[in-house]
Amino acid sequence: MPNSDLYEAIQRVAAQYPVRRSAIMPALHLAQEKYGWLPPEAFEEVGDALDLTPAYCQAVASFYDMYHLEPVGRHMIEVCTNISCALVGAQQVLEAFERELGVSAGETTDDGEFTLRTIECLGGCGWATVVSVDHRYREPVKPQDVPAIIEELRDAAPPTAEEDRDRGA
Amino acid sequence: MPLLPPPRRIATVALRELLLAHADERDLTKLSEYEAVGGYSSLRKALGMERQTILDELLASQIKGRGGAGFPMGRKASFLPKPGDTPKPIYLTVNADESEPGTFKDREIMFRAPHALVEGTVITSYAIGADTAFIYIRGEYYSEFEILRAALEEARERGFVGEDILRSGTSVTIVVHRGAGAYICGEETALLESLEGKRGQPRSKPPFPAISGVYASPTLINNVETVATVPAIIGTGGEQYAKIGVEGSAGTRVFSLSGNVVRGGNYELELGTPLAELIYSHGGGIADGRVLKAVIPGGSSVPVLAANEINTPLDFDAMANVGTFLGSGAVIVIDDRACMVQLGLRVAQFYQHESCGKCTPCREGTRWMVQILKKIEDGRASQGELDLLLNVCDRILGNCLCPLGDAAAMPVASYVAKFRDEYQRHIDEGRCPFGGESSLEGLFAPVDQHHAHLRAQIEVPVHELA
DSSP states (O other): OTTSHHHHHHHHHHTTSSSGGGGHHHHHHHHHHHHSSOOHHHHHHHHHHHTOOHHHHHHHHTTSTTSOSSOOOSEEEEEEOSHHHHHTTHHHHHHHHHHHHTOOTTEEOTTSSEEEEEESOOSOGGGOSOEEETTEEEOSOOGGGHHHHHHHHHHSOOOOHHHHHHTOO | OOOOOOOOOOOSSOOOOSSSTTTTTSOTTSHHHHHHTTTTHHHHHHHTSOHHHHHHHHHHHTOBOSSSSOOBHHHHHHTSOOGGGOSSOEEEEEEEOOOSTTOOHHHHHHHHOHHHHHHHHHHHHHHHTEEEEEEEEOTTOHHHHHHHHHHHHHHHHTTSSBSSGGGSSOOBEEEEEEOOSOGGGGSHHHHHHHHTTSOOOOOOSSSOTTTSOGGGSOEEEEEHHHHHHHHHHHHHOHHHHHTSEETTEESEEEEEEEESBSSOEEEEEETTOBHHIIIIIITOSBGGGOOEEEEESSSTTSOOEEGGGTTSBSSHHHHHHTTOOOTTSEEEEEETTOOHHHHHHHHHHHHHHHOOSOSHHHHHHHHHHHHHHHHHHHTOOOHHHHHHHHHHHHHHTTOSSSTHHHHHHHHHHHHHHHSHHHHHHHHHHTSOTTTTOSTTTTOOOOTTGGGGGGHHHHHSOSOOOO
């Protein structure tokens, strides 16, 4: 729908590129910040802003791991289990999160607060195990650090609209 | 505020720092601090030089690309048409999509010395006649994206980036483009597709990007570390730079050290430094009093070295002589607890997950590799299946548009070649000889977890191997 905040934000990003279609990835990031994931209406809005079909937008989004095609928790916890982290005990860190949250990797807690998933190499291999919490790295994380991380997130106030905007691409 | 990675470790042996010089004592993310140690003086110098003279300096420096393939930067730039000879705009694209497992050097460069990348980007753009440069940064590097964006803003305010740079008449716009989680986008043509707003699937070459890159225009693509080294090359002169390092491997590299080592981290060293010096003098040796078993010298896609090969110098030719690659400069240390079948399985799982699906040998072959390796690990494999594994590796190698399939096949074939007795014992004993003692026991691979709605389908075995 024209003239929504998202529409305007996408236009600003698109102006940076010689070809507007290049803005689809930042546009999808912006849409995901608005909705928390990418529901069908997000593809409508991105497509509308960039003169692309919703199906095309969805086809692009489904290629990339960071776009969520179904709802996720308010907090996203991603544990790297690639070889450098695995060699020094990423499995134990992941199991500690699973115990603490009562879900398996790939699942969201019933209260919708946390999604836990494993992720391929995050690029912090020398400070393993690397865990990305709401897109900020914690490194190194040991199994005994896990309860405090969860407690901190449970206590944290939800991000304000302003903070959400600051995170815009 | 972004969370800082732990400080770089204090080594007992001196580093040879060009890129990360002063990064420990000063906050080089601030423009004033970067200028205080000579930052942007190379840009001033470059703007007073002819474009061709700069390209000649890059050629004379003999610097090879730091992303993995090791192609000489000066030669790559020489394939581009000259600005007057093409009706199309010329673009520079900086590959900051660092995702090769074990590699985290570009992240540290952007985190601690973002202005070196900005300065290198502007100089390189000027040299090739590009007025727009893209920096494609992996989506997960959010803090680094913010640091880079802030550095760019500061550089723009000071007139180092943007219109009419330092009143030279040269204009360079830099666009930072965030990826969204796809290893394949580190491959140059997949990166270009992604930058154009498509699924990141590699193109067939030729045409090479120098002729037809982003928006079908001539495009130079270089890795972060390569571009961030340009100011040092222009500052000291290409010939002088070429004296650092050894024959065929000029300069320094930021090596990412990880795995079962006491002090993991990034260490900038002169090329030609022995691998053992990195692991023992800088990295403090093997952690937990264990024994070294193997080393992956250049990221998870390269063939492994056995413990008795660690005196090999860290240079391109020496690594080629022992059948492997310096790759992305990611050194992964593996101690005696690791089961090499589990290691092969985890590596194969990664490449299966990241295969874009365009070429059949890679898409299907990586899945076959995972299935066979699972059977071997579970002790259910027959003798023929070990041969089948190598056969599959062989059929992937060189048969795809891009090297992703090779990146799975080469390391796994090398694990079998160098640790065949371990693979054989899994088959003979009908179980993993490590029992539950392997450091990789119970490892989790995130195969398609992001497509949870497809999980049920994916987990159905497609076909049981004969």
